[in-house]
Amino acid sequence: MAIHLVAAQAENHVIGRGIEIPWRVKGEQKLFKQITMGGTLIMGRITYDSIGKPLPGRKTIIVTSNLDYAQKDCLIAHSMEEALSLAAAQDKETYIVGGGEIYRQSIENADVIHLTTIHTEVEGDVFFPAQWQSDFELKEEKQFESNINYTYRCYRRIKTN
Numbered sequence: 001m002a003i004h005l006v007a008a009q010a011e012n013h014v015i016g017r018g019i020e021i022p023w024r025v026k027g028e029q030k031l032f033k034q035i036t037m038g039g040t041l042i043m044g045r046i047t048y049d050s051i052g053k054p055l056p057g058r059k060t061i062i063v064t065s066n067l068d069y070a071q072k073d074c075l076i077a078h079s080m081e082e083a084l085s086l087a088a089a090q091d092k093e094t095y096i097v098g099g100g101e102i103y104r105q106s107i108e109n110a111d112v113i114h115l116t117t118i119h120t121e122v123e124g125d126v127f128f129p130a131q132w133q134s135d136f137e138l139k140e141e142k143q144f145e146s147n148i149n150y151t152y153r154c155y156r157r158i159k160t161n
């Protein structure tokens, strides 16, 4: 099964401010739902706290260093390796859905990156990682008009052998 990374960034690569996503864009969450539905989500504990509940129709794996941490209907992992092996055991597509710390540690494991760029610049303190594009090729691009226009791009890792 492929490992997908799913993220939305502003044009200045901001993905978050504190625990919040610093924009409201109509339709963008629907796109996230379409991409991830039926799969297994891996997310950091801070991102889970900001969502506050498991998302319907998807298994949630939360990564935390806290050995006592538990959430109803979620699986808990204490490293990225553990998260990826729990996800592999689910036998469904795996979607790494943030936030910044988790993207940084997992971009090297991603086969596919679904990256939506919101066409605005916003203030924030959490960023999408830099310097990954040379390992990936653009496979799909789709423009959306909304209260803030956005572009979805799907990248696949370039095979080397």
Ligand SMILES: NC(=O)c1ccc[n+]([C@@H]2O[C@H](COP(=O)([O-])OP(=O)(O)OC[C@H]3O[C@@H](n4cnc5c(N)ncnc54)[C@H](OP(=O)(O)O)[C@@H]3O)[C@@H](O)[C@H]2O)c1
Binding pocket: 006, 007, 008, 009, 014, 015, 016, 017, 018, 019, 020, 021, 043, 044, 045, 046, 047, 048, 050, 063, 064, 065, 066, 077, 078, 079, 080, 097, 098, 099, 100, 101, 102, 103, 105, 126
């Ligand atoms: N725009 C988007 O697409 C998008 C998507 C998701 C999130 N976000 C935003 O991103 C921000 C959150 O990102 P963040 O970087 O602050 O936090 P995060 O990546 O969501 O979570 C970080 C937490 O994950 C745990 N963790 C990370 N690496 C670990 C490891 N190797 N082993 C064990 N635990 C590990 C730690 O939890 P403990 O502290 O419990 O040990 C750490 O504090 C929010 O603003 C959110 O809204 C944006």
